[in-house]
Amino acid sequence: MKNGKFGFGIIGCGVIGGAHAKAIKAVEEAELVAVCDIDEPKGRAFGETHGCTNFYKNYLEMVKDPAVDIVCVCTPSGIHGDGVIAAARAGRAILCEKPFEIKRDRISQMIDEVEKAKVKCACVFQLRTYPNTIKVRNAIQSGILGRLTLADAYLKDYRSRAYYKSAGWRGTWELDGGGCLMNQGVHGVDQLLWLTGLEVDSVFARAKHLVRDIEVEDTCVASLQFTNGALGTIVGTTSCNPGVIRRWELHGDNGTICLAGQNITQWATAPIGSDEMAKECKPEDTEETAGGSNNDNKVIGLQGHAFLMNDLIQALKDDRDPYVVPREARKAVDLILSIYESERTGKDVKVPHY
Numbered sequence: 425m426k427n428g429k430f431g432f433g434i435i436g437c438g439v440i441g442g443a444h445a446k447a448i449k450a451v452e453e454a455e456l457v458a459v460c461d462i463d464e465p466k467g468r469a470f471g472e473t474h475g476c477t478n479f480y481k482n483y484l485e486m487v488k489d490p491a492v493d494i495v496c497v498c499t500p501s502g503i504h505g506d507g508v509i510a511a512a513r514a515g516r517a518i519l520c521e522k523p524f525e526i527k528r529d530r531i532s533q534m535i536d537e538v539e540k541a542k543v544k545c546a547c548v549f550q551l552r553t554y555p556n557t558i559k560v561r562n563a564i565q566s567g568i569l570g571r572l573t574l575a576d577a578y579l580k581d582y583r584s585r586a587y588y589k590s591a592g593w594r595g596t597w598e599l600d601g602g603g604c605l606m607n608q609g610v611h612g613v614d615q616l617l618w619l620t621g622l623e624v625d626s627v628f629a630r631a632k633h634l635v636r637d638i639e640v641e642d643t644c645v646a647s648l649q650f651t652n653g654a655l656g657t658i659v660g661t662t663s664c665n666p667g668v669i670r671r672w673e674l675h676g677d678n679g680t681i682c683l684a685g686q687n688i689t690q691w692a693t694a695p696i697g698s699d700e701m702a703k704e705c706k707p708e709d710t711e712e713t714a715g716g717s718n719n720d721n722k723v724i725g726l727q728g729h730a731f732l733m734n735d736l737i738q739a740l741k742d743d744r745d746p747y748v749v750p751r752e753a754r755k756a757v758d759l760i761l762s763i764y765e766s767e768r769t770g771k772d773v774k775v776p777h778y
């Protein structure tokens with residue numbers, strides 16, 4: 425820490441690395457002090473663009489730099505574990521991009537290392553930071569919808585052929601860990617679980633690549649059985665042209681709340697225990713917000729990343745957990761892996777809970 429600012433180091437100077445660099449600038453107590461990429465010309469050019477000439481080719485060296493307090497892991501999903509574990513062993517706090525990792529045993533190992541090192545580690549699920557989603561989550565957790573009965577996520581994105589060709593790891597099992605669900609859809613799956621606070625008991629799913637020439641799925645439907653008895657649906661794609669604004673539809677025996685992007689499109693409740701039809705009663709202070717794009721991976725709002733960076737800094741100062749801890753972040757990945765297993769086996773699959 426220097427001049428009251430926490431030093432951030434970024435591993436992976438690609439698309440999301442750029443969003444991290446811009447968000448760091450927007451956070452008062454943050455400063456970009458190191459950048460790392462295996463592609464040296466790319467990493468050095470990235471550093472110059474963002475005003476940081478302290479470049480590393482090897483992340484094992486960067487995490488030991490005394491100027492680095494917080495390591496942003498912005499590498500392809502299937503190697504997040506390398507950066508997280510190295511940073512934990514070096515005693516650094518960590519902000520890891522979604523998905524936290526793509527395999528359950530690797531995630532368990534990462535959590536063990538973070539806990540053993542007693543470092544703060546947060547995962548980027550920026551949808552959790554938006555005012556309207558926080559409002560919906562708080563309302564549902566307060567019991568406003570009564571007993572939850574049905575919870576759906578419709579996550580219909582578009583990704584072009586050029587997107588999948590833009591980096592060798594995209595659309596591969598080894599490094600992307602899956603397709604439209606593990607990469608793009610993981611945000612929406614996390615949001616479904618977080619808004620409802622429910623856990624999925626079992627899942628039956630179909631997942632195909634119908635449009636793009638990739639080994640992983642670009643189109644997926646899953647039927648969910650939650651542990652409280654509720655049912656749900658996840659529809660995830662990157663094959664809709666163009667995509668449709670993402671929707672979450674949440675129903676209890678006492679009401680309905682729906683979100684489209686960051687906007688609340690329906691909020692209706694009935695008196696608890698009554699037989700009345702629920703009436704629209706959206707809170708008056710609800711704001712309309714323009715969302716990001718679900719057609720272009722380069723259109724990323726900075727607000728969510730800045731929120732999570734600032735939160736991690738406050739977590740370090742107050743010695744508390746950050747906003748999205750690894751044990752929470754793994755839930756969406758654990759569910760998606762069960763969805764893939766159901767597609768492979770043709771069977772209903774129990775979702776493990778850690």
Ligand SMILES: NC(=O)c1ccc[n+]([C@@H]2O[C@H](COP(=O)([O-])OP(=O)(O)OC[C@H]3O[C@@H](n4cnc5c(N)ncnc54)[C@H](O)[C@@H]3O)[C@@H](O)[C@H]2O)c1
Nearest residue numbers: 436437438439440460461462463498499500501521522591
């Ligand atoms: N939160 C979000 O909304 C969001 C948006 C986009 C991407 N992401 C996530 O961010 C991660 C990266 O995605 P991207 O689109 O920026 O990918 P990208 O391919 O644009 O960038 C990845 C960078 O990592 C570098 N790299 C690879 N291996 C490395 C290593 N061992 N050490 C150092 N650098 C290494 C590559 O050279 C590349 O520059 C993925 O996990 C993705 O899911 C999150």
